[in-house]
Amino acid sequence: MHSRGRPTQAGDATGIERETFTSNRALQMEEALLFEIGRTETSGVDLDDVPDVAARLGGLERVEPIGLPGLSEPETLRHYVRLSQKNYAIDSGLYPLGSCTMKHNPRLNEAMARLPGFSDVHPLQPASTVQGALELIDTLADWLMELTGTAAVAMSPKAGAHGEMCGMMAIRAAIEARGEGATRTVVLVPDSAHGTNPATAALIGFSVRAVPARADGTVSAQAVRDALGPDVAAIMLTNPNTCGLFEPEVVEIAAAVHEAGAFFYCDGANFNAIVGKVRPGDLGIDAMHINLHKTFSTPHGGGGPGAGPVVLSERLSPFAPVPFIRKDGGHFSLVEDREGSQSLGRMCAFHGQMGMFVRALSYMLSHGSDGMRQASEDAVLNANYVRACLSDVMSQPFGNKPCMHEALFDDAWLKGTGITTLDFAKAMIDEGYHPMTIYFPLVVTGAMLIEPTESESRASLDLFIATLRDLAISVRAGDVARFTGAPHLAPRRRLDETRAARQPILRWVPPQPLPVPVAQAAE
Ligand SMILES: *Cc1c(COP(=O)(O)O)cnc(C)c1O
DSSP, rough: OOOOOOSSSSSSTTTTTOOOOSSSTTBBOOOOHHHHBBTTOOOOOOOOOOOOOOOTTTTTOSSSSSOOOOHHHHHHHHHHHHHHHHHHOOTTTTOTTTTSSOOOOOOHHHHHSSSSSHHHTTTTEEEEEEEEHHHHHHHHHHHHHHTTOEEEEOOOOOOOOHHOOOOHHHHHHHHHHHOOOTTTOOOEEEETSSSSHHHHHHTTTTTEEEEOTTTTOOOOOHHHHHHHOOOEEEEEEEEEEESOOOTTTTHOOOOOOOHHEEEEEEEEETGTTTTTTHHHHHHHHHHHHHHHHTTOOOOOGGOOOOOOOEEOOOOTTTGGBBBBEEEEEEEEEEEEOOSSOOOOOOSSSSSSSHHHHHHHHHHHHHHHHHHHHHHOOOOOOOOHHHHHHHTTTSOOOOOEEEESOOEEEEEGGGGTOOOOOHHHHHHHHHTTTOEEEESSSTTTTHHHHHHHHOOOHHHHHHHHHHHHHHHHHHHHHHTHHHHHHHOOSSSOOOOHHHHHHHHHOOOOOOOOOOOOOHHHHHH
């Protein structure tokens, strides 16, 4: 009953594994590197020979050919199209990666980002010629402050982790301005945090003190109070947290942190669960990054760069980085100079990711405030639907309780089966699904974190759930081979990840030329 006609191994209709002459498998092409396909002595374009000119590089001229592969236009095109077809993308199917909010990127956003007034402008153009672009950044900034209930926003950080760094640098600047730079050197980070949080704190010179999570996956105000002291600069807390739970004591935690003279950095990567429902500023945060590429549908992963604006509380706003936009009557200008201010400086060369700003604002304006709230509600509903429909076959670390935007399972239900979380995830690939996030958060053993987002229809969720239930039934039936050998049907099977990490091959060496075919050699 539960079988969907799954073959037990890769192979033809007879079930026999068969090699092909080309190594391609039906329409799955074996793709060589560009350098292996192209020949250095040919070129896809017809250029005149370079005229003899006297070198003016003072002896730094290249003495050997650069070795670029030559390919014609169709050869180049096919190479890249075939590579692109190897990508799993949100445009090809449900992408359940937890904590990543892989939601649909509306095509309207793409059309807006391609308007010449946005796509063809240059960051060094005089401000008078890019008033519309500056107004767009300013409007987006207003929305971000509105949705978070905060006083300021730094638009320039280019990713969530970059935003963390910006927010923590603002906190450091505020602490130094108080003359406490030498004493407040510790940042509190809960065990369940994303790895970027402790990395950010350490990168800018803080030391990290871990705050243990409670048995229910949340952080208690008492544990934070116990860890606070005159040496603490800030706490970095994710809300909703990486276990998919809203921190119930977040207001109390904020109060305790402030009372101890420290700041509250909130990791806002999971904002998609609460947009239009809760304003983090009302909870007492001092700084929070917003991953536009998660919450506001700008492409990410292989699909595009991110953007991580940071909202700041009144207390931190004087320390915001340059440049920022100043609106004077109807005129917009960029304040580039930090002279005479307390600004922390500059996070990057220009104002940030213009293309992402256009897409995010397009998403906001097309949804409106009611639509954004609806998206959050649907994201939470979808996650709980997945969670509830799998709760009888998979185990949940914190009991059968509602979650926010992502459903978390552990590997207790796999104990004694000979199948691990990794095996289960690999078997999902054979079924055409990108695996969920696994082994994160670290506080849960064998974690499987599923974030379906609001993009999925009921039918899409039902097929996903049915697939995971079918896999779970195989686990119970002891069909170990379905898992430990998986993926059976992908172009690459199980990779030696340990060896790849320990002995990475970082240098490409040109392959030996192919042997001349025998018939031709005989001529
Ligand atoms: C994605 C994520 C980050 C980092 O954001 P990037 O844009 O990938 O740099 C930080 N914290 C959490 C909880 C995340 O999910």
